[in-house]
Amino acid sequence: MTVLGAVFRPQLPPERLRGIARTADEAGLDELWLWEDCFLESGIASASAALAWTERLRVGVGLLPVPLRNVALTAMEAATLHRLFPGRAVLGVGHGVQDWMAQTGSRVESPVTLLREHLLALRALLAGERVTTEGRYVKLDAVALDWPPPTVPAPPAVFAGATGPRTMRLTGEAADGTILTGGTTPDEVRRSRQLIAEGRESAGRTGHHPVVVYLHTATGPGGAERLRAELDATGLPHGVAGPAAAVAEAVQALVEAGADTVVLQPTPDEPDPEGFIRFTAAEVSPLVPRTE
Incomplete structure (x- = not known):
């Protein structure tokens, strides 16, 4: 089923989140x-607040930069959100942006290796496993969560962002879903689906792999110029x-290319963020057709 979302851009001050989250909840937004963009706002703190202020809204964080995060801490925070707000958090x-990672002293020589190790350990921890691993970057010694998230009917999904072919294949291999950046065309979604499928096949994984795509969107006076x-x-x-109608047509083109979720991304200078949520x-x- 097609899911439609919208972005709260972190260029807005954190104190704007409450009103926008409540607007989204009341308007029926999916x-x-x-975003956890450097050096703007925390993804986990913002998600926790938005979930607490709302009743039914699902809140996604896309994405948490793994060079900044010890995987055990990521697992603890994710498990807490999934227990407090069952079925409503998507992480x-x-x-991460490599220039930003360099600024924080956390840039690594092999981002793909780090992401693979982080994904494998994170998914295992959220599945309730006790994890010992001695990777190039991720090192855990008999770590298990005391309060793991519910694992029935399945552990919570862990998504991963991807742009290049190697990372795209990795998301198929080691993540439960893929997030594609704004600016992705329908043809690029189709190509991404192929690369993800190659990764899943190499890992012997089956079942559906959801894809989230951001769509740069503007409406209202001056929208085209912005x-x-x-x-x-x-x-x-x-x-x-x-x-x-024009926005829905663009959404449908991405869905037909293989997107499961399309998230409308307003411009950073959107003059009416609450209005953008209601418009969506x-x-x-x-x-937007919602058939399976």
């Missing part, structure tokens, strides 16, 4: 997504500006 991890400025600044090729939930969502 999911609100948060993703990733390489979108063009952001795409020009980031060098990304793909986004949509216009009324609900009340105007775009009814135009």
